[in-house]
Amino acid sequence: MAEVLVYVDHVDGAVRKPTLELLTLARRIGEPVAVALGAGAENTAAALAEHGAVKVLTADAPEFAEYLVVPKVDALQAAYDAVSPAAVLVPSSAEGKEIAARLAVRIGSGIITDAVDLEVGDEGPVATQSAFAASFTTKSRVSKGTPVITVKPNSAAVEAAPAAGAVEALPVTFSALATGTKVTSRTPRESTGRPELTEAAIVVSGGRGVNGAENFGIIEALADSLGAAVGASRAAVDAGWYPHSNQVGQTGKSVSPQLYIANGISGAIQHRAGMQTSKTIVAVNKDAEAPIFDLVDYGVVGDLFQVVPQLTEEVNSR
Ligand code: FAD
Numbered sequence: 069m070a071e072v073l074v075y076v077d078h079v080d081g082a083v084r085k086p087t088l089e090l091l092t093l094a095r096r097i098g099e100p101v102a103v104a105l106g107a108g109a110e111n112t113a114a115a116l117a118e119h120g121a122v123k124v125l126t127a128d129a130p131e132f133a134e135y136l137v138v139p140k141v142d143a144l145q146a147a148y149d150a151v152s153p154a155a156v157l158v159p160s161s162a163e164g165k166e167i168a169a170r171l172a173v174r175i176g177s178g179i180i181t182d183a184v185d186l187e188v189g190d191e192g193p194v195a196t197q198s199a200f201a202a203s204f205t206t207k208s209r210v211s212k213g214t215p216v217i218t219v220k221p222n223s224a225a226v227e228a229a230p231a232a233g234a235v236e237a238l239p240v241t242f243s244a245l246a247t248g249t250k251v252t253s254r255t256p257r258e259s260t261g262r263p264e265l266t267e268a269a270i271v272v273s274g275g276r277g278v279n280g281a282e283n284f285g286i287i288e289a290l291a292d293s294l295g296a297a298v299g300a301s302r303a304a305v306d307a308g309w310y311p312h313s314n315q316v317g318q319t320g321k322s323v324s325p326q327l328y329i330a331n332g333i334s335g336a337i338q339h340r341a342g343m344q345t346s347k348t349i350v351a352v353n354k355d356a357e358a359p360i361f362d363l364v365d366y367g368v369v370g371d372l373f374q375v376v377p378q379l380t381e382e383v384n385s386r
Contacts, residue, residue: 070098070154073147074121075167077159078104081111085267086159086221091119093186093224097193098154100231101125103147103238105140106132110235117233119226125150125238136249137163141170143240148175150238153214155193157186160218161266168218177213184223184324184345193217198345220345221267222324257313265297265314270327271346273299273316274309275339277332277353277372281309286376287331293383299323299343301333317342331372335360352376 072094077084087102094100102121104112109126116124125147131139144167148156158168160182172179183195184205194209195217209215265271272294274287284298291298300310302317316323318338328346333339335351335358343349344363351360356369368375 071101071122071151072098073144073151073153073156074100074102075144075156075158075164076102076104076109076112076116076124077161077164078106078108078112081108083112083115084159085226086161086219088115088119088226089221089224090157090159090219091116091121092227092229093219094155094157095120095229096186096188101147101151101153102233103144105143113233113235117231118228120229120231121233122231124233124235126235127238127240129240129242131242131246134251135247136251137166137170138248139240139242139246141167141174142242142246143238144171145174146240147238148214155215155217158216158218160220165218168216172213172216175213175216177216178210179216179218180208180210181218182322183217183219186217186219186223195219203344220322220324222269222326222347260298262291263295263297265299265316266321266323268297268323269325270294270296270329271299271316271323271325271343272296272329272331273301273333273343274304274331274372275301275333276303276307278304278309279332281307283373284310286373286380290329290331290376290380290383293380294327296327296329297323297325299328301336301339315342330360330364331376333360334358335363352379 099122101123102116113124158164180195185196272291299316300314305315318341322342324345326347330351349364350366351364352368352372352375361367
């Protein structure tokens with residue numbers, strides 16, 4: 069059976085959920101061979117094996133932490149050369165997309181970014197993407213070289229499938245470019261204790277209707293009752309009510325959770341671009357004509373200051 073390379077996103081050996089989703093999708097195409105790099109890479113093996121990795125290629129070197137993406141591209145290319153895979157799957161983070169694009173250029177392959185699903189076609193993997201602010205979905209396949217595909221978080225339900233997960237050290241020779249851009253400092257963001265916006269299974273967002281930074285507490289309370297991340301429309305961000313890192317939409321983040329709850333958000337096309345692929349969409353808006361109601365699965369016409377606290381109370385009581 070063909071092997072499929074899966075680039076592992078992990079923090080000190082803790083594998084992030086989008087990688088487990090990639091393993092689930094990779095198994096549709098072939099046998100997943102995972103590539104884990106940097107500090108703690110070897111500690112990823114158990115979780116990766118549990119989700120179907122037949123082999124885990126690991127490498128650690130100071131270059132992975134001290135320089136930007138090129139050392140990781142060098143390592144992924146080394147894995148590609150060693151395995152000759154049928155496809156290379158990479159999580160669709162900003163870093164993942166850069167790594168994937170650089171690898172595709174180096175190996176002379178086509179690339180598909182931000183896939184939301186993968187299936188097996190007669191001539192290789194077929195990826196589903198959403199296009200034109202999620203107004204359409206398209207299916208495409210790479211027609212040149214080995215498909216390099218980045219997949220958005222929450223594109224598949226994680227399924228366990230125990231496999232060997234044999235750990236092998238990956239020999240990497242760094243290219244001249246690898247040390248070209250050095251990381252000079254890192255400033256960790258203060259943790260809110262909530263899930264990362266782009267990876268969260270549930271996102272609760274607030275817009276201009278929230279009417280002030282001080283009122284975002286009710287959005288956060290609903291999010292916390294559901295174990296959700298908090299999102300915001302650009303209007304709320306531009307007003308200084310919530311950080312830009314939480315903005316959902318064309319010029320913010322793109323999310324695809326199981327459940328998206330939009331509160332006091334009108335549903336402008338630029339906001340929809342970042343959330344329209346959510347599996348279930350709920351909106352609370354006092355204007356029954358608000359465009360957001362065109363795309364919701366469940367809509368509540370009402371004042372969010374009444375509806376949201378009631379919803380939070382109901383969730384907390386269960
Ligand atoms: P509004 O459109 O003002 O809607 C507020 C809604 O709240 C209304 O529907 C109102 O009925 C409702 N409301 C008010 N009070 C209450 C209440 N008490 N209870 C319930 N409902 C209430 N926008 C983004 O979100 N993300 C982006 O990334 C983004 N990128 C952009 C890029 C470009 C190039 C441009 C031009 C625009 C972009 N925008 C983006 C802006 C976008 O066009 C809209 O202006 C923005 O999304 C509106 O935010 P909103 O829905 O919160 O505000």
